[in-house]
Amino acid sequence: MKKLLNTLYVTTPESYLLREGENVVIKINNVEKFRIPIHNLEGIVCFGYMGASPQLMRLCTDNNVGLSFLTPHGKFLGRVHGRIRGNVLLRRTQYRKADNEEESLDLARCFIIGKIVNCRTVLGRSIRDHGDVIDLDKIRFIDSLLIENLQSIDSCLNSDSLRGIEGNCARFYFGVLDELILKQKDDFFITQRNRRPPLDNMNALLSFLYTLLAHDVESALETVGLDPYVGFFHTDRPGRPSLALDMMEELRPFMADRLALNMVNLRQICGKDFFRKENGGVIMTDDGRKEILAAWQKRKQDKITHPYLNEKISVGLLPYVQAMLLARYLRGDIDGYPPFFMN
Amino acid sequence: MTEKRYAEDELLSLSGIQHFRFCKRQWALIHIERQWEDNLRTTEGHFLHERVDDPFLRESRGDVMISRAFPLVSYRLGLYGVADVVEYVRSENGVSLPGCDGLWKMHPVEYKRGKPKIDERDEVQLCAQVMCLEEMFDVHISSADFYYNEIRRRIHLKITEELRDLVISLAGEMHDLFKKGITPPAERSQNCRFCSLVDVCVPKLTKKSVSARKYVTKHVSDACVGDL
Numbered sequence: 373m374k375k376l377l378n379t380l381y382v383t384t385p386e387s388y389l390l391r392e393g394e395n396v397v398i399k400i401n402n403v404e405k406f407r408i409p410i411h412n413l414e415g416i417v418c419f420g421y422m423g424a425s426p427q428l429m430r431l432c433t434d435n436n437v438g439l440s441f442l443t444p445h446g447k448f449l450g451r452v453h454g455r456i457r458g459n460v461l462l463r464r465t466q467y468r469k470a471d472n473e474e475e476s477l478d479l480a481r482c483f484i485i486g487k488i489v490n491c492r493t494v495l496g497r498s499i500r501d502h503g504d505v506i507d508l509d510k511i512r513f514i515d516s517l518l519i520e521n522l523q524s525i526d527s528c529l530n531s532d533s534l535r536g537i538e539g540n541c542a543r544f545y546f547g548v549l550d551e552l553i554l555k556q557k558d559d560f561f562i563t564q565r566n567r568r569p570p571l572d573n574m575n576a577l578l579s580f581l582y583t584l585l586a587h588d589v590e591s592a593l594e595t596v597g598l599d600p601y602v603g604f605f606h607t608d609r610p611g612r613p614s615l616a617l618d619m620m621e622e623l624r625p626f627m628a629d630r631l632a633l634n635m636v637n638l639r640q641i642c643g644k645d646f647f648r649k650e651n652g653g654v655i656m657t658d659d660g661r662k663e664i665l666a667a668w669q670k671r672k673q674d675k676i677t678h679p680y681l682n683e684k685i686s687v688g689l690l691p692y693v694q695a696m697l698l699a700r701y702l703r704g705d706i707d708g709y710p711p712f713f714m715n
Numbered sequence: 716m717t718e719k720r721y722a723e724d725e726l727l728s729l730s731g732i733q734h735f736r737f738c739k740r741q742w743a744l745i746h747i748e749r750q751w752e753d754n755l756r757t758t759e760g761h762f763l764h765e766r767v768d769d770p771f772l773r774e775s776r777g778d779v780m781i782s783r784a785f786p787l788v789s790y791r792l793g794l795y796g797v798a799d800v801v802e803y804v805r806s807e808n809g810v811s812l813p814g815c816d817g818l819w820k821m822h823p824v825e826y827k828r829g830k831p832k833i834d835e836r837d838e839v840q841l842c843a844q845v846m847c848l849e850e851m852f853d854v855h856i857s858s859a860d861f862y863y864n865e866i867r868r869r870i871h872l873k874i875t876e877e878l879r880d881l882v883i884s885l886a887g888e889m890h891d892l893f894k895k896g897i898t899p900p901a902e903r904s905q906n907c908r909f910c911s912l913v914d915v916c917v918p919k920l921t922k923k924s925v926s927a928r929k930y931v932t933k934h935v936s937d938a939c940v941g942d943l
Contacts, residue, residue, distance in 0.1 A: 459748040461896040482931060489938045519939050597748060680930055681920070700920060701927065703898065708927035713934045 379588075380413055381665045383658065385420035385444055391427040410435045415591055417584075419444050419661070424452075438591040442583070444661075459597050465702045466615075470602050477531055479618075479701075479709055480605035484538050486622025486711025488522045491545045493714050494625045498552045498633075506551050514548040517541075531605070538605075538621075549574075552633050559643030560636045569653025573646040574632065576654040577664065581628035582620070584668050585691075589623065590616040592691035596699040619694055626714040627690065631671050640667055680710040721793030727889055729787060729796025732843050732882065735889050736836040741912055742889065743898035750915045778805035780819070787847035792886040798844045800824040810854055821848050823859045830865045835878070837861060839885060842878045 380396065382389065388399050396413065398406040410431055415438040418424070424439065429452045432439040440451040469475045495511050495518075521537045521544075528534050546565045553560050553574065562574040570576040590613050593600040603614025605621070635641045645660025656664070672688025685693060694712055701709040727746065734742035744750045775781075785798040802822040803809075809818035823844045827837060845856045861870040892899065901907075901918035910916065 459750075459896075462748065485931060485935055489934055492938055522935060523939055525935075597750065679934075680925070680927070681917075696915075696917065697927075705898075705900070705920065706927045708931060710927040710930045 378413055379415040379417060379669070380408065381669075382416065382418045382420060383444075383662060383665065386422055387418070387420055388422045389416070389418065389424035389428050391425060391431045394431070396428060396431070410437060413437050415440070415587070417442060417587060436595070438587075438594075440587055444658075453594065462597050462699060462702060463599050466598055467602055469702065470604055470608075473531070476604040477528075477534065480531060480534055481525055481528075482709045482711050483605050483618045483621045484534060484541075485522065485525055486713065487538070487625065488518055488525075488541050490622060490625040490712075490714050491541065491629075492518050492522075494629055494633075495545075495548065495552070497630070502552075502554060505554060511548055511551055514544045517544050534605070549629070549633075554637050555639060556636055556642060559646075569649070569651070569655075571652055571654060573643065573654055574636070576646055576656060577632045577635070577641065578628060580656060580661070580664055581632055581668065582624065584665075585620055585623060585628050586613065586616055588688070589619050589691040589695070592695040593619070593698075595692060596695045598695060598699055598702075619691070619698070622711040623690060623694070626712070627671075627687065630714075631667060635664070635667055676714075679713050679715065718791060720790045721890070725890070726788065726790075726793055726795045727886075727893060729789075729794040729843050729847065730840065731889065732794065732885055733836045733840040735885055736834065736839050738902070738904075738906055738910065739888075739892070739899045740901050740916060740918075741910055743892060744912050744915055746889075747893060747896060747898055750912065779803065780815070785823075787844055787851070789843070789847040789850045791850060792843060792846060792882065793890055794843055794847065794886055796844070796847070798823045798848075799826045801848070810852055821852065821854060821856055823848060823856075824862055824869070825859070826862045826864065828864050830863050831861070831870055835881065838872060838878060839882050841872055842874055842882045843886070845874050846879065846882060 382398060384400060384405075386400050387405070390397050390399065392407070394410050395407050396410055396416065397404055413435075416424075416432065417440045419442050423441075429439060431437075432452060438451060438453065441449040443449060469479065492515055495515055498506060499508060499511060518541055521541050525534065525537060528537060542565065546562060550562050553562070560574045560577075561572060562578075565578070566572075566575050567579050570579045590600045593615055598615060600613040600616040602608065603616075603618045605618045606612065606614035608614060641660060641663050645657050645663060646654050647657055648654050672686060674687045675684050676687055676690075677683070678685050678690075678693060680697070681693065690712060697706070698709055700706050731742055731746045734745055780803040782801045782803070783799065785801040786795075787798055788795040800823065802824060803812065803815075803819040804822055805817055806820040807818060809820040811817070812819050823841065825837070825841045825844065831837070841859050841861065845859050848854070849856055857874055859872050859874065861872060862868070863870060901916055901920075903918045907913050907916075907918050
């Protein structure tokens, strides 16, 4: 399997990135602070405004290293990428399937099935680990609702009803997620999902992890030659990477939600890592962001066995593996799209 | 009977014929799907070629002239590419070249990183180069050379009729697959160990017996009966 390379996260806003030979060099006030050979990197994500030299951009595009710019709070600004990679025939197949309602629905079902099954697994894991201190009845009730919805996916006839199922399940799931927060209850709680802006620490934490995941999924889709903007569940909207959002559905519970819960329950992050603005929106402090990035990077190194490939991979390669499996399905190598199911 | 001739925009990369002979799927991944991953071997290849591929260098050594990065095309094979080196040897049976006195015979030399291969993947590439030169200059070329960097020696290649036929049939097959946009399924073999695209190809996946649909159905039914 492909090697998991590192993503370089640049969090100091005064950083300027440039190229020296085959190295990425970070300077702050014209003083070199860090250097790394490009071939160790898979992506560079800058949370700041100083920028990067065109030479460095060339180095990145030549080496297929994604270079993204985000605001210090993680809002996506843009990315530099080289020539469109991959096969135009594959992209056309993707577009044709996306235009075909039946085939779109077929794929969209897989993403949502993956999501609901994995949400259940997150709930189940907490019951196994902490069954004695959490409200079992409430979780089991929500779980029965998730199962009901899961069973109805097969018979739903159009994408609107599938969207209804997805919406219900998300509401049920986020409604009970608070039960899984066991420590620091004064600082971390969630009653519903909100994001523009996130209104509590937990939502802010989830939003940031989803941003990181979106970046990885988008890069993975581009790597295998798919168009991240043409989705099957999420419809086209200019500026929205719909396919990346589709694929994120099944990966969120495992890669982001589970990590957020662990960080809070293990006190890897705390209340003072967040800051409430006058409008009620919650943003992260620099320290908080660093903690989350460190935990995210570390989590990506963990090894799992992929249930479909039956092969050991690191968690960080999941977006790439799922993107590859989707490309395989579109190309007709396999008879369906196998979503990732966590155990 | 008129012979099939390919149009300009139908031409395929000549160097692809070595990929195609090595593994049809590898060729399709590189040339149809445009997937390419460098590994140690391909990077070493680049370094070797950097020195060879200077098109402005023309050396003369007595009765031998050396031209590098020589552009090639064959409309019969439908291939285009670049020869590392074409040597011109002064010969009474040769042809005249623009801007040069006398008559010259052409002799391509292909630089390779490793050592001679057990299959004909290098041979078909060099033979295709020969066939391009023959078509471009209306000459007959009976032999060519490899230079293998690992053994630091030249290896002589006789251009036989069998080799020419192999090149013609491989080129035909390449065009057929390219036109249909088909990536053939993986043939798992010893070759996979040396393939720079093995992580993109995932050969065991195409041979996978588990249906993705069954895999999804099984996980859904497991989820629906399983208690938390």
